[in-house]
Amino acid sequence: MSGDEWGGDHQTLALLLFSAFIAVTLGITTWVGRNRQGSAEEFYAGGRLFSPMENGFAIAGDYMSAASFLGISGLIALFGYDGMLYSVGFLVAWLVVLLLVAELVRNCGRFTLADVVAARMAERPVRTAVGASSVTVSVLYLVAQMVGAGSLVALLLGGTSDAARSWTVVGVGALMVIYVSMGGMRATTRIQIVKAVLLMAGAVTLTVLVLVHFHGNVNALLNSAAERSGHGKDFLAPGLRYGGSWTARFDFISLGLALVLGTAGLPHILSRFYTVPTARAARRSVVWSIGLIGSFYLMTIVLGFGAAALVGPVDVRASNAAGNTAVPLLALVLGGGEGSTGGTVLFAVVAAVAFATILAVVAGITLASSASVAHDLYASLRRPGVRQHSEVAVARVAAAGVGVVAIALGLLAQNLNVAFLVGLAFAVAASANLPALLYSLFWRNFTTRGAVWAVYGGLVPAVLLVLLSPVVSGSPASLFPGVDFQFFPLENPGLVSIPLGFLAGWLGTVTSPEPPDEAKHAETEVRSLTGAGAV
Template identity: 55%
Template sequence: MIPVAASAPLAVHAAATTAADNNPVLNISIFGAFVAVTLFIVIRASRNNKTAADYYAAGRSFTGPQNGFAIAGDYLSAASFLGIVGAIALNGYDGFLYSIGFLVAWLVALLLVAELMRNTGKFTMADVLSFRLKERPVRMAAAITTLAVCFFYLLAQMAGAGGLVSLLLGIHEQIGQSIVVVVVGVLMIVYVLIGGMKGTTWVQIVKAFLLIGGAIVMTIWVLAINGFSLNTLLESAVAASTTDPKDAILGPGLQYGKNPWDFISLAIALVLGTAGLPHVLMRFYTVPTAKEARRSVVWAIWLIGLFYLLTLVLGYGAGALVTPDVIRAAPGGVNSAAPLLAQALGGPLLLGFISAVAFATILAVVAGLTITAAASFAHDIYANVVKKGKVEPDAEVKVARRTVIVIGVLAILGGIGVQGQNVAFLVALAFAVAASANLPTILYSLYWRKFTTRGAVWSMYGGLAAAIILIVLSPVFWGTETSVFKNVGTAIWPLNNPGIVSIPLGFFLGWLGSVTSTRKEDPRKAAEMDVRSLTGYGAEKAVEH
């Protein structure tokens, strides 16, 4: 499976087990300081959480730059940070292609969905999809795909948090790791219950500063060791390489030369899935205007782009200073590269800081996912499907808060259940579902006037089913050393990611459902959606209503 989405619980095992001078007291002190500061921020931010707009969209009070930092904090997950550095350390050029894919994905989000979603929606993705279609079936389908994406993403992050903290604190027993997962889950519930979107956004902003700041410090350190010469760094990485020939890490094909279809399938899912990730789309509603939504995505692109450029230096730096053999031999494998590099550069202090940043990353991401899932259930299913829109805003927020607790408990139980397993399929599934089910429906709704309710429902359910079925039949589950069921059975579907089939299928089903519909949609609503999405006219009035 690809390193970028690889098993987060193992991500820092090497750092915990190979560092004789690893200091659990120092690590937990750094963790505790971060938790205390962010809890203070969340409590301060929660004082004005009175309406649904306050709880779901932070009262639309954030500026473009602030929201850009929050998007970066939401998007740069621990799996990406740890996995991409490891991928570059071992596979060089092919590993850096992940960084390029993630960054290009933001151009798709900026050009195709950011401003139009902000103009048309209110709180959730389903607001846009149901604007001119039959509301109840479309909201139900959108809520189900949103909950699926969020839940699988949550499982991966929860398991990652448990493994990260447990291993850095020297906790190796299953029950001890389970207790850590519970603590992380409770923290997540507290953050979202108290702070809502406003508190979550400030946590993401702080986390973005920490992660990008930590990466900049490590990058400057690595470059200083190599005389601030990228050429010297690459020569050092080639010298430490275990490939044949050694300079193979500077060219393409090392990882995907044998099966380029696997890389193409994954790349399609990552590039297109980002524009359909519900927790990213929800961030567009926390700004007051469409102009600020555009600014926030531009800021996010610059910040995320800077970070992924830094991974090039960090990855080759880990290959040169830690060496591929040490990384591979570490219990965490490829994902141990970043913490091992931190340990090699700055000893236990830098290791503790980078690990705390990774922990902060997980907390910020799970908080964003949880509030997205809660908003989808409370706003789409409860308020608009069950109550048919006849619900008081405070009642909706109460349901959202209760949903947070339920989702938190399920995430805790799921995180305990997948401890020690390869949870890569959870991250891959989240992106595949977003690209297969959500994005076709979003693009058709925004750009095709003849799109119908049947097309939307077929596209979302069909894309969701195709992605899940193909992943269950793939090597992610069966037949290899890294499969969920290790060395058991044989994979029917040969690729690790279903995107190359499930995404075109989602688009095809949306088209087929629309052209075969006997009931056509109201052309006046389609025209209104066009005007609103392109100009923003009427959007603010709808939001206030």
């Protein structure tokens, strides 16, 4: 079989699998859309009818994004030990969620993060601030998924097709708007459960094949990866990416803080706790998701080093400079190589699973961001007496607006690593959302001014530092390589912006002219700890 014939075969098979997944998920969305009641509770929370196991799978499906499957494995394939930071950080973050926020958020809120923070504050300024922050985080996260989709389809259709990347970004954006507008939370959850099962099956299959290739000898796998990397034993030691200069070392600390603390401030993750009937169910959902996510991230380590050993960093970079295509290339090699039937089939299946991953995650993020626009921004500004269903209509329109913005930014950021882009989203979430959330749950004297200052005091510095960082200008790998307005030396702003968010919340509270509302705090505290009065 010639290379052109093989290319046609694997493209055709992968596109058929793409089409099958899209057809199935659109069928689910249409069916759910015909049976929904149209209420806010149905649209935002799926009627709160999901079991802990279902919600745990959906959380895992929501969390294990293109950054996990494509980006992390690619970073490990390129940078070895330093790439593992993402796997460790993403997993450890769930301990913060489990121990500090899952049950309390479920008891205190209805649909969004702003419900929790505004429970004992002046609603309008708090909802406006938290809603704006949540939309910003969601859009950054969406851009990462768009970039992953573009890289995947560009590889499938010839490796460097800019037109294929661009049209893929547009197509994914259109699909996510359809999923959210037609089906709401119920359809999104079903899609995420299907995606989680497919992703775990794909990751287990590839991991087993890698270990079988090395006869179960992990040392042989690591030594082979180090040898082929061109860095020798340094590939297996810290410092290849985040070593040497002081900026690289601080970037390491900044990224670690963002990953560990950011999950507890992600709007699309927190909204999943409202889809179960009780706080106990929310906690059990997190336990299910930790089991799934933990095993998956262990497998990404095997896949990353497997790609380094069997594909090689040179070939990974030749396909995609950021490493986003390492796993599909690994599948091709494990299946028998280019031109083999096994390679064709395994490559196509893995590409389809990765595409399913992207579609499911963008649906969840778009739903969370549209809920923030409608339930927080619109609802806090609308006139009294407006009927409830108008809020759901606004959410559907907001989904389209968020989709347009994400498409535009996704077209701009096509050459960045998807795991790195998600790291920026985590930094903004940890800087703006987490301080306001933790203070409102645990600080008796926290005030409205403190909440607003905490959000803007983390959000504004995080966004400004990203704009002034090497990510945007000043280096060949920047978004705008031809200009240089770089001022901030770190690629991830978390080390500076996260403490600023907490400091701003404290400063706003201690300088607040109005005293804290003791009665509202007591009511919120009892509700968060016991569930009394929870929706």
